[in-house]
Amino acid sequence: MNRLNKTSIFFLVGAVLVFGIVQALISAGIINSFWSTIVLLAGVMAIVSLGLNLIYGFNGQFSLGQYGFYAIGAYTAADITYRWVQLHSASGLTVILMISILVGLAIFLIRGVVSKIRGMDTLSAFALYLAGVLVAIFIATRLGMLIANPVTALFNLMPEKVAQYVVYLIAVLLGGLIAGEVSFLFGLPVLTLGSDYFGIATLGFTIIVKVLLDNSDTMLGFDEMKGARGMIGIPKITTWATVFIFLLITIIVIRNLLNSSYGRAIVSIREDETAATSMGIDVAFYKTITFVIGSFFGGLAGGLYAHINGFLHPNTFSFVKSFDPLIVVVFGGLGSVTGTVGAAFGWALVLEGVLRLILPEGFETWRFVIYPTLLLIMMLLKPNGLFGNYEIPFIRSVVPPLKEKKADEETAKEVA
C-alpha cells in the first residue's frame, strides 16, 4: 500500500505532464533551440548537482570535485560514441565496458579480502586496489579489443539510428560507471580527511583532471580528444526526453535511497560522525559509497552533456566553473532534492536565458555583474537556500504513525 500511494501517483502524473508540455512546446517550435538547449543544460546541471547534494548536502562531505567526475563521464561517453559514429567501430564501447566490468570486479574482490583484514591501513588498501585496478585495466583493454569486431557486427544488425542510440545510452551509463569507479579509488584514501581538507583534495582532483584533459592527446594518447583543442565529432543526440528520463531516475533513486536505512546512515554521518560510528555505522564505507553514487550521477550527467553540443573542451571543466554545481546546491537548499532541481533550472534559465534577453545593447558585460549581485541578494534574503530543506511530498520522508500499542507500553508508563 506504501508502494503506489497518492503522493507517488501525484508525482508521476506531474512529471509526465511537465515532460509532455515541454516536449510539445519544443516539437511545436514554441520553445526554440535557444531555449531548448538551455533547458537541456539545466537538466544536466540538475543531475550533476543532485549528485553533489548527495555527497555534500546529505553526507556532509564538502566536495569541489564534482566537475572532475562530470568531465570524466563526458569524455568517456564521448569517446565511445565518437568511435561508433566516426570510426564505425564499437571498440570504445567494448574496451570501456570491459574496463568498467573488470575494474568493478577487481574492486569487489579486493574489498572482500581487505574487509576481512580488520584495521588495514587505508593507504595500504589503496595500494592494493590500485594494483588490482591496473591489472584489470590491462586485461580489459586486450579483451575489449578482442571482442570489438564481433560486437560491431552485432550492432550493425540493428537499424543505424537504433544502433547509434543504443550505443549512446550505454555510453552515458558507462560514463557514470567509470566516474564512479574513479571516485572509489580517489575517495578511498581522501575520504579519511576531515571535511575541509577533503574539499581541498577534491579541488585538486578537478584541477588534475583538467590538466590531463588538456594533454589528453599528448600525454594520454587519445588523439581523438584533441587535448586543449577540444573534441569534435560527437553526435548531438541528447534530447529532452533522454535528459528528462535520466533526471527522473536520478530523483527517484536518490529519494528511495535517502528514505531507507542506508540513507539515514548516510545522513547520520553528516550530523555527527563520532556518534554515527559509535552506533555501528561503518563511516568509511558509507562515505565511500555516497561519494561513488554522487560521482556516478556526475559522470552520467557528463555523458548526457557531451551529446548536447557535440563538442567538449577542457575549459568547460575548469575549477572556477566547478563552483557552479556548488552554487546550485546551496542556492536550492543544502539537503533538499527539490531545491536542487528547482535551482538548477532557475540558475540556467536566468543566467543564460533571461539575462541575455533583458540586457540592453552595450551592457553585455553586466551579465556577470548582475549575476553575482543577484546571488548575493538571494543568499542574504534566504541564507538557507531558496527551498531550505523543503521537499515535495513525494520526496519527503514521512514519519510513520505510531502503531497500536504493544505490551511494553504499560511497563514504560509505570517506569517513566
Add this chain to the structure above:
Amino acid sequence: APAAAEGPAAAEGDTIKVANLSPLTGPVPTFGESTKNGFMMAVEEWNANGGILGKQIEPIVEDSQCTADPAVNAANKVIDQDGVHYIVGEVCSSASIPVSEVAQEKGVLMISPTSTNADVTLNLDGTTKDMVFRACFIDPFQGLVMAKFASDQGYTKAFVMSDQGNDYVRGLAEVFSEKFVEYGGEIVGSENYTGTDTDFSAILTKVADSGAEVLYLPDYYNVINLVAAQAKQLGITAVMMGADGWDSSDLDIAAADGGYYSNHYSPDDTRDVVVDWVSKYTEKYGATPDALATLAYDATNLLFAAIEKAGVDDAAAVATAMESLSYDAVSGTVTFDEQHNPIKSAVVLQVKDGAIQFVASVAP
C-alpha cells in the same frame, strides 16, 4: 542584447541583422572588447554610407565567454530569438568550433575573425563547411614566416615556448619548430606553460642555460610582457620572436625591445584603408587598434562586401559570393582558398626604440 535600430524607425525587413559573438566576459574579455570595437566600427561605416543593398545594418552583440556552452547559447539566441543570418565571431577556436556547427546546421553564415584552428572551417571528414569562413591566417603560415625570417637573419639556435592549452600558440610553435629545422637551424629546447602562469623563471632559466639565440614565443602580448620582464631580470640575451598576438597597444615596448613578430599589416603601411583604419580607431577608442580589432573589422567588411556582391540578403548566396570574393582589407587583399581560409601576405615587424617598425613582407 537587442540593439537599438539604426536609422529612422526602420521597420522589420528594412534592416539586415548581423550578430557579433565576442568573449566580453570570461578569461579574455579584452579580446572581446577589441573584437566588438572592430565590428561596430565597420557597421557604423557601412551604415553611414547608406547600408548594404539599401538597408541599414542592425548589429547585435552577444557575450560568448570564449567557452563552448555560452557561445552556443549566444549563437542560438541570435539565430532563433533575433533571426540573424550572419555571425561575425567567435574569437576563440574552442568556442568557434561548436558555433560553426550550429551555423552550418541552421544555414547561417559565419566568419570568425581570429579562430586559427583548422577545425573551425572543416568537417571531421576534411570537407569544408560551406557556411563558415575565417579572416585570419591558420597556424602554419605565421610559424613558417618567422622560421624563415629567423634563419635569414643568421640565427641557428632557437628555443620555443608554448602554451599547451592554447591551440593558437601551440600550432604556431609546432610549425616554427619544424620549419626552423628545415631551414637548417637547431631547436635547443622547447617548454610548455599554461595560460594562467605568471612565473616563467623555471623555463627562462633553462633558456639561459641552453645558449639559444632566438626565443620563439607566439603568444598574446600579456604573456610577452611578463616573459620579457622576467627574461631581462634573468639576464637573458636571446632575441624574442612572436606572432600577431603581440600586436597590441598594451605591449610593453620597453621590455620587449628588440623583439620581432609577424603580423597582418604594418602600421607604417601607407595604403588608404590602413591609414584610415588606424586613425579612425585611434580617434574613437583612444588606442591604436590591435590585431583582434583589425581582424574583426576586416571580417565584418568581408561579410558586408560579400552580401553586396551576392545582391540578396540570403546566407547561402552570400556564402557562394564570399568564396569568390576579392577584397582590399586592412590586412591586405583577401581572397579565400577552398578551405575558406584567407590568402594574404604577412609582414614582420620589430619592436625598436619605443616604436613598431616594418622589417619585411612575406607573401604566402
Add this chain to the structure above:
Amino acid sequence: MERKNQNPIVNWIVKSKILGILFFVIIGATAVFKLGTALLDNPSLFLQQVVNGLQLGFVYALIALGYTMIYGIIQLINFAHGDVFMVGAFASFYSISRYNVHLWFQNLFPSVPAMLAQAIGAVTVVLVSMVVCALLAFTIERIAYKPLRTAPRISALITAIGISFFLEYFGALGFVFTPNYITYERPFEVTSWYIGPEGFGSIQAGVATPPHSLIFSNIFLIIVLASVFLLLVLQYIVKRTKIGKAMRAVAYDKPTARLMGINSDAVISITFALGAALAGAAGVLYAIAYPQVFFSMGIIPGMKAFVAAVVGGIGSIPGAFIGALIMGQAETLSAAYISTPMRDAIAFSLLIVVLLIRPKGIMGETSSEKV
C-alpha cells in the same frame, strides 16, 4: 568477527602498513631520482630553479597568510581574498602611475639619498594598498558576511564566491578598472645580481652573465624579507596580543566570547581588515615581481595560496608559510624537471599526498575536540 587466526604474514603486512609506505616510496623515489640526477647534472641550474621556486613560494606565502588568518578565525573560505589581492595590485598601480605616490618623499626632500627616498616611497605605496584593501574588506564584511553570521557556513562561502565574481567583473568594466592586461610600473628599478664561481656582480642588459652563476634580484630579496616580516608580525598578533587571543576565542565560540566582554563583531571586522591588508601588500609585491595587473589576476594565485594554506594546516600561520614554500618548489621543480604541461597536476598530487600523510596539514593542530 573472525578476527583471530589471522595469517601471520597478512598480519605483519597490515600492522606495518608496508604496502602504503611502499606505494609512496616508489612514487617518491622516481621523483627524487629525477631531481637528484638533475642536481648532479647541473648543480647551478638546479639551485637557480630552487631560487625561482622560493620567489614563487614566498609570493604564495604572502597571500596564504591572509587567507589562513580569515579562515582560521571565522572558518570562512574567503574566495574573494584573491580578488581583494587584485584590488590591492590595482590600487598600487593607480597610486603609482596616476598619483606618483612613490615619489612623494623624493619630491618633498630632494636632497635625501635616492635609495632611501625610493624605499620610503615604495613602502608608502604598499601602505596605501593595504589601507584600501582593509577598507574594502571591511565593507564586504558588513554587506556580505555579517548578515550571515548565524546562517550555515556554506551560505557565506557562496556569498564569497559571489563577491569574487562581482569584484572581477565589476573591475573588468571599462570605467572601473579595465578588462585589459596592463603593464605595471614598478615603484623602483629592478636590479639583478649574479653570484657564482666568477664572483658577484650586477647584471646589465644585453651583457651575458657568467655561466654557472646564481641569479637573483632585489625583488626576490624584498619579497622574502616582506613575507618573513609579515609572518612574524602576524604570528605575534595572533599568539601574543590580546586581540589575537580574542580572535581565537571568537573563532571558537562567539556567544561565550561576548560574555567575556569581547565585541565579536568588531573582532571579526578587524580580522577581515587585517587579512585584507595582507592581501593588499601581497598584491603590490606580486605586481612588482610579475609586472602586470588585470582583473582576474587574483584567481589562480589566490587558489594556489589557499590550497597551500590548507595543506600547511588550517588556521596555522607558520603552516601556511611552509605550505606556500612547498607549493612554490613543487611547481617550479616539476616544471623544470618532470613535465611542464603536467606541472599543476603534479603539484596538486603532491599536496594531496602530503595531506594523506598528515591529514590535518603539515602544522595542523590536533583536534581539540574531546569526546
Add this chain to the structure above:
Amino acid sequence: MMLEVDKINVFYGAIHALTDISFNVEEGEIVALIGANGAGKSTSLKTLSGLLHPTTGSIRFLEEDISTKAAEEIVRKGIIHVPEGRKIFAPLTVMENLEMGAFLQNDKDQIACDIRSAFERFPRLKERQNQLGGTLSGGEQQMLAIARGLMSHPKLMLLDEPSMGLAPVLVEQIFEIIQEINKQGTSILLVEQNAKMALSIANRAYVLETGSVVLEGAAKDVMENSSVIQAYLGG
C-alpha cells in the same frame, strides 16, 4: 536594589520561553533560581547577560536599564555570566582562557595577580595551565569556567549549574567558593539543579515553572515548601 527584573518576556522565534518574569537581587545577596529542565532558568540568565533580549519588560542594573544593551557592554557594567555547559574556549590553553576572562582588564599586574589567586583556588588548573581547554575533563572545565568568570571582578555573577558533572568533593568545594566569592562582595544569582545545596547557601530563592515564577521567598522557606520538596528535592 542591585538588579531588578520587571515582567520580562522572552521568545525563541515562536517559542515563548519566559512569561512576565520578575525577580531581583540585592547587593551582597545570593539568590537561587530553581526549576525543572526547560523551565527557563538558563534563558533568564542569558537575557540578563544580553545574549537574548526581552520583547517587553525591563531589566535594571544599578538603576540603569540594560535590557537592550549588548552582551559585551553588560560585562563592562559588572555582570558576569558563567554559562551552562562550561563553554571553555577549546583551542585556547587554560592560561589563555583565564586571560580572556580578563579581557576588559588592562592592568597587567592585576591580571597576573588574579591568575595567581585563581591557581591557588584551583590547583588542578595550575597543573594544566598550558593544556588546551578542550581536552580538560568535565570537572576541570567547570573550575576553569568559574575561575575565568572571576577574572573580571564582577559585581554580580550569574552562575548556571556550576555543580553539573562535578565530583562530590568538588561540589562541596564549589559551593564553598561561591560563598567565599559572595563574602568578598560579589552578589550571586545561582541556577542549580542541586536545589538542596543551592538553597542551603542562598538568601532567597525563586522557583520557575514553564517560564513563570511560581514561588519566591527566603531560601529557608522555599526549602520547606512541600511542593518544592515533592518536585525538586527528591523523595
Add this chain to the structure above:
Amino acid sequence: MAENTNTTPILELRKLCRYFGGLKAVNEVDLVLQPHALNGLIGPNGSGKTTIFNVITGIYEPTGGEVVFEGQSIGGLDPYIINQMGIARTFQNIRLFPNLTVLDNVRIAYHTHAGYSMSDAIMHSKHFDKKENELTEKAQDFLRVFNLQDRQAEIARNLPYGEQRRLEIARALASSPKLLLLDEPAAGMNPKEAITLMELIHFIRDKFDLTILLIEHQMRVVMGICEHITVMDFGQVIARGSAQDVQKDSHVIEAYLGPGAAELSKQYLKERKQ
C-alpha cells in the same frame, strides 16, 4: 540464561593504558564486568573515566594493555565494529543527530538490523517495505520504553535536555548491545529526575538483559543502583567493591566523596533499600 555465562566476564580490561603525550589519563587499569551486572565507575574529575569509555568503544586506541570483550581482544578496532559486536554508549556531552527526527535517531542505531540490501532500497521492493515497517515498529518500541513515542516526529535538537538524555539512551539501546556504557546519564537533572532515570536504567537492564557500566557524579544514583563500583583517581583504580565498601574507603573519601559525604551516603543506601 544469565547463569550459564556467569563465570566468564563480559568485559575485561587488562592493564589498560591510554596516554596523551606525557599525561597518563588511564594507567594500567584492570576491570572485570560480570554479565548482567550494574557497575558504577566513579572518580574525581579528570581521573580518566571518560577516557576508559573512549578506549573501550574504539574512539581512542589503547596505548597499552588489552580490552577483552566476550573473550575477544577488541583494542584498536573501529568503533562501528565494536558497536556491532555489542557495546553501545552514551556521551558525556550529548551527541544526538541534532537535525534528524527522534524516530530517525533511533532508526539509525537499528540500521545494522535493517535486513534489506541497498538495491532493495533503491528499487523500493516489497521486501524493503516489509522490513522497513518492521524496523520502524521496532524503533517506536524503543521510544515507548523511554516514553518518547509522542515526540517521534520532533527534531532532536529541539527536545528539552532531559528528553535528549533519554533519547540518547534509547538510541544506544536500539543498536542492540550486550554492554551499555552510560557517561553521566543524570548530569543536569534534579534529584527527582535522577531517581526516575535510575529506575529506568534498572528496568532496561532487566528487560534487555544488559550489562551496564555507568559513570556518574550524583552519588544518589551511583550508590542507589550500582551493584559494583570502581573508583579511579589519576588514571588508576583506587578502590572497588560494593557501594558500602567503597564509601568506607578512606582513599575514596579523601579523593572523591569529601568529608561531608559520609552522612549523605547513608541516606542513599536507605533510599535504595526502599
